[in-house]
Amino acid sequence: MTTTFPEQRTAVITGTGSERGIGRHVARRLAREGWALAVLDLKADAVLAFADELRTETGQPVLGIAADVADPASVEAAFARMDAELPPVTALVNLAGIASPHTLFDLTKEIWTGVMDVSATGTLLMMQAAARRMIDGGHGGRIVNTSSITAYDGGGTFSKTGYAGAKAAVLGLTRGAARELGPHGITCNAVVPGPIDTDIMGGPLSDGRKASLSGGIPVQRVGQPSEVAALVSFLVGEEAGFINGGSYFIDGGKHMV
Numbered sequence: 001m002t003t004t005f006p007e008q009r010t011a012v013i014t015g016t017g018s019e020r021g022i023g024r025h026v027a028r029r030l031a032r033e034g035w036a037l038a039v040l041d042l043k044a045d046a047v048l049a050f051a052d053e054l055r056t057e058t059g060q061p062v063l064g065i066a067a068d069v070a071d072p073a074s075v076e077a078a079f080a081r082m083d084a085e086l087p088p089v090t091a092l093v094n095l096a097g098i099a100s101p102h103t104l105f106d107l108t109k110e111i112w113t114g115v116m117d118v119s120a121t122g123t124l125l126m127m128q129a130a131a132r133r134m135i136d137g138g139h140g141g142r143i144v145n146t147s148s149i150t151a152y153d154g155g156g157t158f159s160k161t162g163y164a165g166a167k168a169a170v171l172g173l174t175r176g177a178a179r180e181l182g183p184h185g186i187t188c189n190a191v192v193p194g195p196i197d198t199d200i201m202g203g204p205l206s207d208g209r210k211a212s213l214s215g216g217i218p219v220q221r222v223g224q225p226s227e228v229a230a231l232v233s234f235l236v237g238e239e240a241g242f243i244n245g246g247s248y249f250i251d252g253g254k255h256m257v
């Protein structure tokens with residue numbers, strides 16, 4: 001179905017609390033491209049300060065919301081604020097995620113549930129709330145979820161089995177949603193990053209770590225969060241309406257499929 005986006009429209013982005021994370025690069029880029037934003041994260045102070053900064057920097061409406069994407073009540077409360085304070089929700093970018101370096105035998109049920117809660121349950125709850133509004137508005141929309149090459153190759157470097165399982169779940173959720181939401185003019189795709197230079201492992205990657213992570217990558221380097229933002233920007237655009245249910249590797253050619 002072909003739909004037309006509202007002139008004033010909101011992109012919802014999760015995982016924007018980390019200063020060097022992918023979420024902030026996506027938010028900056030989409031704000032500059034004219035989107036109003038709702039930026040969400042568990043880290044309340046960080047996300048509220050970031051929203052203030054971005055509002056000043058771009059002149060766009062930017063609402064910072066402290067939210068836990070894995071908690072249905074928190075997600076509903078966040079969307080209730082967007083309904084009251086922002087233009088119609090037209091794009092959702094799910095970036096909240098946590099790494100898990102645990103091996104198969106170290107993966108307790110508690111750790112596994114925590115990883116799944118953020119990446120899989122969080123993606124599901126956010127998609128349900130956003131897609132309901134896109135359907136009710138009749139204007140279609142774009143959803144971009146975040147998987148990882150770990151879902152394909154099993155990881156082994158900084159994240160292992162639990163993370164691989166959670167990021168594989170994201171792919172299944174993406175494809176199911178793409179099929180169900182397509183008739184409403186809503187597309188749903190996944191980005192599949194290789195190693196990106198952020199603090200997801202608890203701090204900046206050392207030069208040695210970057211060099212070892214670059215092994216097997218034809219472009220011989222790790223990726224930058226701004227490069228992921230460029231891909232997301234394309235996928236949430238109105239002109240990307242025939243791209244649906246896809247998984248887009250952004251890994252310097254490590255996986256060629």
Ligand code: NAD
Nearest residue numbers: 015017018021022042068069096097148193195196198200
């Ligand atoms: P990051 O750690 O910089 O940012 C992740 C953000 O998610 C943090 O601000 C964190 O507070 C937030 N978050 C965690 N749990 C949350 C919850 N329950 N509710 C709301 N927010 C929550 O990480 P990043 O590197 O920017 O990663 C962004 C996404 O990209 C993640 O899903 C990650 O798994 C994925 N990814 C990253 C890489 C990489 O190499 N950095 C590679 C592949 C995929």
